[in-house]
Amino acid sequence: MVDPLAPSDPRHIGPYQLEGRLGTGGMGQVFLGTSPGGRKVALKVIRPELAAAAPFRARFAREVEAARRVGGFHTAQIVDADPGAASPWLAAEYIPGPTLQQVVTAHGPLAPGAVLRLGAGIAEGLAAVHDCGLVHRDLKPGNVILAADGPRIIDFGIAHVTDAGPLTHTGTVIGTYAYMSPEQIRTPARVTPASDVFSLGSVLAFAATGRGPFDASTVPAIIHRVTSEAPVLTGIAEGSPLHTLVHHCLTKDPAGRPPTVEVLHRLAVTTPAAPPVPAMPPVPPPLPAVPPATPPVAGRPVRRRAVLFGGLAAATAAVAVPTAFALWPEGGSPTGTKDRPKDRPKDEPRAGKSPDRDITRPVGELKGHERDIVCLAVSRDGRFLATGGYDKNVKLWDLTAGREKFTCEGHTDAAISVAFGADGTLLYSGAFKELLVWDVNSGAAKEKLATYNGEFDYVSCLATSPDGKTLAVGVGSRIELMDPGTGRVRETLEGHTGSMHWVAFAPDGKTLASVAADVGKNGIRLWNTADGGSLKTLSDGGETNYSGVAFSPDGKTLIANGPGVQLWDVASGKLTRKLTDAHTHLACAAYRPADAGTSGKAVVAGAGGFVEIKKTDTVGRTVSIWDADSGKLTATLVVGDPKTPLRASVSRLAFTPDGRTLAGVCIPAAGENGAKPSVQLWKLP
Structure with missing residues (x-):
């Protein structure tokens, strides 16, 4: 053309x-x-x-x-x-x-x-x-x-x-x-x-x-x-x-x-x-x-x-952007739910139920993107959820009403990262060579906060500091610590050799964790947010490739997902536990926020689906939940309606601040008869 x-x-x-x-x-x-x-x-x-x-x-x-x-x-x-x-x-x-x-x-x-x-x-x-x-x-x-x-x-x-x-x-x-x-x-x-x-x-x-x-x-x-x-x-x-x-x-x-x-x-x-x-x-x-x-x-x-x-x-x-579809082997549609998958650990619990309802089933689904969703964020007040995708759109969802609030149109390429400002009135979204700011109340684009000229300058991940004064921008293989109001970069963190995958602030805002496509070279890096200095590198000594990181509510533990979910002691830099399920690679993970009203003060949720799927398996369309203290697998959440032959993977997870609602991006496999990506919602006790 x-x-x-x-x-x-x-x-x-x-x-x-x-x-x-x-x-x-x-x-x-x-x-x-x-x-x-x-x-x-x-x-x-x-x-x-x-x-x-x-x-x-x-x-x-x-x-x-x-x-x-x-x-x-x-x-x-x-x-x-x-x-x-x-x-x-x-x-x-x-x-x-x-x-x-x-x-x-x-x-x-x-x-x-x-x-x-x-x-x-x-x-x-x-x-x-x-x-x-x-x-x-x-x-x-x-x-x-x-x-x-x-x-x-x-x-x-x-x-x-x-x-x-x-x-x-x-x-x-x-x-x-x-x-x-x-x-x-x-x-x-x-x-x-x-x-x-x-x-x-x-x-x-x-x-x-x-x-x-x-x-x-x-x-x-x-x-x-x-x-x-x-x-x-x-x-x-x-x-x-x-x-x-x-x-x-x-x-x-x-x-x-x-x-x-x-x-x-x-x-x-x-x-x-x-x-x-x-x-x-x-x-x-x-x-x-x-x-x-x-x-x-x-x-x-x-x-x-x-x-x-x-x-x-x-x-x-392709260096920075995730792919759009999981292509499972032929005949791999996970349609059954009655039988335990053959490769599921014997001690893995079956789908748990509360007296009133089955908590493993989604209670809601948000649809609207025409192409795959690649990023997800929840506002700090729990009112809104934002998504971005390959259709170049950023969507804001009203979680209380369970519907779309508005669509933000303005990116010239796929919207691959989103983050809310601390007060919930602003939404930041990143794409190829640009970082935009949106007004949460109107959906209008306020400004283009930053533009980039590098060959691999995709804004692939974003995170807002707890005090709202710093925006961590993963662009290319570096991290910029930016003033979210002016776009001024006060520190540039360099050390990763591959494209950025994820950044996360510790609860006190003094430490930033990051992972990139380094395939084990630099593992997980911790940075001092005050001066941009490198604090330490966490590595299991292998060729592990990590997809994401998150801090526990008390900031003492860091989780990193990839082939399983690893739990690291932040102070000592030692690997303390590895959580696994039937998936060979976990696409995403999240720490459940601490709240006195929820069961389990620190629960880790992981999701993915990179194993060969058999017709009777639910693996590949599930989210696993472990107790972070004991490492015990406590529940398995099912993606979508188990009666349908949908093949899917879960590419992003995020909790609401009260820890009661878990949102997950469901990406249907290619060729699923017009099935579209969605955000599924689970209510946890």
Whole structure:
């Protein structure tokens, strides 16, 4: 899709006349241009702040020269560049055609023979890339164009020269988590061609099944699966040449994967004699771009991206943004509730009941978002609940009336973080490169509190200090301590190497806890909010990836969720207990507020659903509640109506201040017959 040029856009770049906008990536703007001879090209113009850095220019020039050497029939060719221009640019051949992501999303998985032929074309393109000393680093369905003459690998905007240092700052993860190799997630500066082979295995699995082999509902869950779990290859015949090859490519150890030339040889031998990948039906009319790292939904059309750099924006955005759907293995609908799941601990209690009602069932449901909800917050007076989602909307809900109060429209991208001000009159919401403030009484946008220019600057998490004088903003891999009234940043906390996942203030406001996509490197970090100094790092010594953190009401204990819920003693920094249930990864957790009127002074609630679901299981659509003092599992809350075949995960949890109501974001799995995300409410004794 080509958009008109903006009044401020240039009309010429080098010898090329510009005709329109093709998209915006993390490194710059992409235009459609025409050469003096009438040939169409895709032109990328590098952002000014990147162009101003001499090291970036030098590295950009090296990568352009390396990429220009890439030949073969299955890559898009770079035809011109000027790294020395005031605004550096490069031009590549314009390739019309749908992406693999678009075709599979619109028309379903490819036949096995077509997948093998597709794989042969991609492998030939990768071989050409690797022969030039490059590693692509972001091979995914959105970066494979199904052109008339066969598949083309596109988007060399983040390609990496194997003998050069990292293009961006140390530790930055570039690419799309769902298709990354384990080593790329852990040590992004040390990727090799074997990393592209791993990505190729994931792409072929997607082409054959319609989903990635490590799909999950959040980025932390995807990371856990990529680094620690076997791929889900349901839908590929076990023992078939395709299954054997994909499984080999997805070996965790890069040394155990076949080299690109071997992959090409095996595909050449096993591929049936047939024409190239058959022409696909036209992609349906475009819709807004699917958020990064979002697995496809059968029958849902997506925005057409048929140019060299079209996938870059989605690739870079995926660093911070959670995925939209949990794709359970086929036949995995958790429909039954009468029998205990086989993998549930024997001592786990069945759904508890009070004399008057069944507390395990939701008492209310809030619906209104058209796409997945990714953030949730409750006001300190307990009157309102706020949500944000991939539909770019922020919604305010009246908990007393159990209905929507109003919708805040103003974000240009997915709203992925929300937090109320201390007095409940203001609501803060974050998205890609922007932080907005809303009036809770009217729903009107008061102002844009902050804007950001970094390539990975997603405002992924927010927290307001107990006294309301500080707003902690997780943006990119850093934390800003901001004056919520003026937007002035008084301290910037740096130390995480991955995108921020969660921030939380201690009850006294003197300590801030944080976790990010560091995969065990920095674990849980504690900060002094007075001067921004690092207090300590909590780590279990493994490769644990945490999704969130929260303090106990007395501030003495910190919980962190991931593969189970860990309880840490804040003073000593020691791990005191780990709470687990049948889920292999818990997407979220919350501490129940202390209140004399509730049973249990400190109850931990965890939720998630990243296990293989059987037809009789309720696992994957449950919330587990433990007593924090004893560690005993006291109740299991059910998500949705157990009589329906809904497959779902719970991605966020929040208590009302009195601890009596628990709100949870329910994300239905892809393909659930129009099922929409919702916030479900449980009443606890």
